[in-house]
Amino acid sequence: MKTRIKEFRARYDLTQEDLARKVGVRRETILFIEKGKYNPSLKLAYEIAKELKTTIDELFIFDKD
Amino acid sequence: MKDKIGIAVGIGIAALVIATILFYVLNAGDLELNEIFPIIIVIILVVSTCYILWDRIKNIKKGLPAQDERLKITNYKACYYGFIASIWSAVGAPLLSGILFDFELSGHHVTAVVVLFGGLAFMISYIYLAWKGD
Numbered sequence: 001m002k003t004r005i006k007e008f009r010a011r012y013d014l015t016q017e018d019l020a021r022k023v024g025v026r027r028e029t030i031l032f033i034e035k036g037k038y039n040p041s042l043k044l045a046y047e048i049a050k051e052l053k054t055t056i057d058e059l060f061i062f063d064k065d
Numbered sequence: 066m067k068d069k070i071g072i073a074v075g076i077g078i079a080a081l082v083i084a085t086i087l088f089y090v091l092n093a094g095d096l097e098l099n100e101i102f103p104i105i106i107v108i109i110l111v112v113s114t115c116y117i118l119w120d121r122i123k124n125i126k127k128g129l130p131a132q133d134e135r136l137k138i139t140n141y142k143a144c145y146y147g148f149i150a151s152i153w154s155a156v157g158a159p160l161l162s163g164i165l166f167d168f169e170l171s172g173h174h175v176t177a178v179v180v181l182f183g184g185l186a187f188m189i190s191y192i193y194l195a196w197k198g199d
Binding site for chain 2: 017020021024025026027028029032035037038040041044
Protein backbone atom coordinates (compact mmCIF):
# COMPACT_ATOMS: atom_id res chain seq x y z
CA MET A 1 0.00 0.00 0.00
CA LYS A 2 1.31 3.44 -0.97
CA THR A 3 0.74 6.48 1.18
CA ARG A 4 0.86 10.24 0.77
CA ILE A 5 1.67 10.90 4.42
CA LYS A 6 5.07 12.41 3.60
CA GLU A 7 3.48 14.83 1.15
CA PHE A 8 0.82 15.89 3.65
CA ARG A 9 3.38 16.16 6.45
CA ALA A 10 5.42 18.55 4.31
CA ARG A 11 2.28 20.57 3.63
CA TYR A 12 1.75 21.16 7.36
CA ASP A 13 5.49 21.29 8.14
CA LEU A 14 5.33 18.29 10.47
CA THR A 15 8.18 15.92 11.20
CA GLN A 16 7.62 12.17 11.65
CA GLU A 17 8.09 12.68 15.38
CA ASP A 18 5.53 15.50 15.53
CA LEU A 19 2.94 13.37 13.76
CA ALA A 20 3.80 10.33 15.90
CA ARG A 21 3.28 12.42 19.07
CA LYS A 22 -0.06 13.75 17.81
CA VAL A 23 -1.48 10.30 16.99
CA GLY A 24 0.16 8.51 19.96
CA VAL A 25 2.54 6.10 18.23
CA ARG A 26 6.31 5.70 17.96
CA ARG A 27 8.23 7.55 15.24
CA GLU A 28 9.30 4.25 13.63
CA THR A 29 5.64 3.34 13.10
CA ILE A 30 5.11 6.48 11.00
CA LEU A 31 8.34 5.69 9.11
CA PHE A 32 7.21 2.12 8.34
CA ILE A 33 3.74 3.30 7.27
CA GLU A 34 5.34 5.85 4.90
CA LYS A 35 7.61 3.16 3.47
CA GLY A 36 4.63 0.82 2.99
CA LYS A 37 6.15 -1.74 5.34
CA TYR A 38 3.32 -1.58 7.87
CA ASN A 39 -0.42 -1.38 7.32
CA PRO A 40 -1.94 0.65 10.15
CA SER A 41 -5.18 -0.26 11.88
CA LEU A 42 -8.29 1.56 10.72
CA LYS A 43 -8.26 3.58 13.96
CA LEU A 44 -4.67 4.76 13.42
CA ALA A 45 -5.30 5.47 9.73
CA TYR A 46 -8.31 7.59 10.73
CA GLU A 47 -6.31 9.46 13.37
CA ILE A 48 -3.47 10.20 10.94
CA ALA A 49 -5.95 11.39 8.31
CA LYS A 50 -7.66 13.59 10.91
CA GLU A 51 -4.35 15.16 11.99
CA LEU A 52 -3.41 15.82 8.38
CA LYS A 53 -6.87 17.30 7.70
CA THR A 54 -7.69 14.83 4.95
CA THR A 55 -9.48 11.52 4.45
CA ILE A 56 -8.20 7.94 4.53
CA ASP A 57 -8.98 7.64 0.79
CA GLU A 58 -6.75 10.60 0.02
CA LEU A 59 -3.94 9.40 2.23
CA PHE A 60 -3.68 5.72 1.37
CA ILE A 61 -3.50 4.36 -2.16
CA PHE A 62 -4.32 0.70 -2.39
CA ASP A 63 -2.00 -1.07 -4.80
CA LYS A 64 -3.07 -4.59 -5.81
CA ASP A 65 0.54 -5.54 -6.63
CA MET B 66 2.40 5.13 34.33
CA LYS B 67 1.89 1.51 33.22
CA ASP B 68 4.86 1.82 30.85
CA LYS B 69 7.06 3.23 33.61
CA ILE B 70 6.13 0.37 35.98
CA GLY B 71 6.91 -2.13 33.19
CA ILE B 72 10.32 -0.52 32.61
CA ALA B 73 11.11 -0.45 36.35
CA VAL B 74 10.19 -4.15 36.66
CA GLY B 75 12.30 -4.94 33.54
CA ILE B 76 15.34 -3.10 34.97
CA GLY B 77 14.89 -4.93 38.29
CA ILE B 78 14.73 -8.35 36.61
CA ALA B 79 17.75 -7.57 34.37
CA ALA B 80 19.76 -6.43 37.43
CA LEU B 81 18.83 -9.62 39.33
CA VAL B 82 19.82 -11.82 36.37
CA ILE B 83 23.18 -9.99 36.02
CA ALA B 84 23.80 -10.36 39.77
CA THR B 85 22.95 -14.09 39.59
CA ILE B 86 25.34 -14.64 36.65
CA LEU B 87 28.13 -12.75 38.43
CA PHE B 88 27.54 -14.71 41.63
CA TYR B 89 27.57 -18.00 39.70
CA VAL B 90 30.70 -17.17 37.65
CA LEU B 91 32.66 -15.95 40.70
CA ASN B 92 31.81 -19.06 42.71
CA ALA B 93 31.83 -21.75 40.03
CA GLY B 94 35.62 -22.04 39.72
CA ASP B 95 36.85 -23.33 36.35
CA LEU B 96 33.99 -23.34 33.86
CA GLU B 97 33.82 -25.87 31.03
CA LEU B 98 32.64 -25.07 27.52
CA ASN B 99 29.19 -26.61 28.04
CA GLU B 100 28.73 -24.32 31.07
CA ILE B 101 29.98 -21.19 29.29
CA PHE B 102 27.57 -21.61 26.35
CA PRO B 103 24.33 -21.11 28.39
CA ILE B 104 25.93 -18.16 30.20
CA ILE B 105 26.68 -16.51 26.84
CA ILE B 106 23.04 -16.99 25.75
CA VAL B 107 21.80 -15.51 29.04
CA ILE B 108 24.16 -12.52 28.60
CA ILE B 109 22.85 -12.01 25.03
CA LEU B 110 19.27 -12.09 26.40
CA VAL B 111 20.07 -9.59 29.17
CA VAL B 112 21.90 -7.21 26.78
CA SER B 113 18.96 -7.40 24.32
CA THR B 114 16.52 -6.71 27.16
CA CYS B 115 18.60 -3.70 28.24
CA TYR B 116 18.53 -2.41 24.66
CA ILE B 117 14.73 -2.76 24.47
CA LEU B 118 14.34 -1.02 27.86
CA TRP B 119 16.70 1.80 26.80
CA ASP B 120 14.69 2.24 23.58
CA ARG B 121 11.44 2.49 25.58
CA ILE B 122 12.93 4.97 28.05
CA LYS B 123 14.18 7.08 25.11
CA ASN B 124 10.65 7.18 23.64
CA ILE B 125 8.99 8.06 26.95
CA LYS B 126 11.47 10.93 27.46
CA LYS B 127 10.48 12.29 24.03
CA GLY B 128 6.81 12.12 25.01
CA LEU B 129 6.11 9.15 22.72
CA PRO B 130 4.56 5.85 23.85
CA ALA B 131 6.87 3.00 24.90
CA GLN B 132 4.75 0.57 22.94
CA ASP B 133 2.22 1.09 20.17
CA GLU B 134 0.04 -1.10 17.93
CA ARG B 135 2.94 -2.05 15.61
CA LEU B 136 5.18 -3.14 18.50
CA LYS B 137 2.31 -5.13 20.02
CA ILE B 138 1.98 -7.07 16.74
CA THR B 139 5.78 -7.44 16.62
CA ASN B 140 5.63 -8.78 20.18
CA TYR B 141 2.98 -11.37 19.25
CA LYS B 142 4.97 -12.49 16.20
CA ALA B 143 8.19 -12.77 18.22
CA CYS B 144 6.31 -14.77 20.89
CA TYR B 145 5.09 -17.11 18.15
CA TYR B 146 8.64 -17.65 16.83
CA GLY B 147 9.93 -18.13 20.39
CA PHE B 148 7.19 -20.71 21.04
CA ILE B 149 8.01 -22.61 17.82
CA ALA B 150 11.75 -22.53 18.71
CA SER B 151 10.94 -23.87 22.20
CA ILE B 152 8.93 -26.78 20.83
CA TRP B 153 11.56 -27.70 18.25
CA SER B 154 14.40 -27.38 20.76
CA ALA B 155 12.49 -29.66 23.18
CA VAL B 156 12.28 -32.26 20.41
CA GLY B 157 15.63 -31.59 18.71
CA ALA B 158 18.01 -31.08 21.64
CA PRO B 159 17.73 -34.61 23.15
CA LEU B 160 17.77 -36.11 19.66
CA LEU B 161 20.86 -34.19 18.45
CA SER B 162 22.64 -34.70 21.76
CA GLY B 163 22.14 -38.46 21.44
CA ILE B 164 23.17 -38.62 17.78
CA LEU B 165 26.14 -36.20 17.81
CA PHE B 166 27.60 -36.62 21.31
CA ASP B 167 26.14 -39.93 22.42
CA PHE B 168 24.96 -38.13 25.57
CA GLU B 169 21.51 -38.42 27.07
CA LEU B 170 20.20 -35.03 28.23
CA SER B 171 18.45 -35.00 31.58
CA GLY B 172 15.12 -33.28 32.18
CA HIS B 173 16.59 -30.08 33.63
CA HIS B 174 19.06 -29.82 30.72
CA VAL B 175 16.17 -30.02 28.24
CA THR B 176 14.24 -27.42 30.25
CA ALA B 177 17.25 -25.10 30.15
CA VAL B 178 17.65 -25.59 26.38
CA VAL B 179 13.93 -24.90 25.82
CA VAL B 180 14.01 -21.69 27.88
CA LEU B 181 17.29 -20.41 26.40
CA PHE B 182 16.50 -21.17 22.74
CA GLY B 183 12.92 -19.93 23.08
CA GLY B 184 14.19 -16.71 24.64
CA LEU B 185 16.91 -16.31 22.02
CA ALA B 186 14.46 -16.86 19.14
CA PHE B 187 12.07 -14.33 20.74
CA MET B 188 14.77 -11.69 21.16
CA ILE B 189 16.27 -12.10 17.68
CA SER B 190 12.87 -11.99 15.95
CA TYR B 191 11.64 -9.07 18.14
CA ILE B 192 14.69 -6.90 17.44
CA TYR B 193 14.72 -7.85 13.74
CA LEU B 194 11.00 -7.10 13.26
CA ALA B 195 11.20 -3.88 15.31
CA TRP B 196 14.11 -2.64 13.18
CA LYS B 197 13.22 -3.88 9.74
CA GLY B 198 9.43 -3.82 9.86
CA ASP B 199 7.01 -6.69 9.27
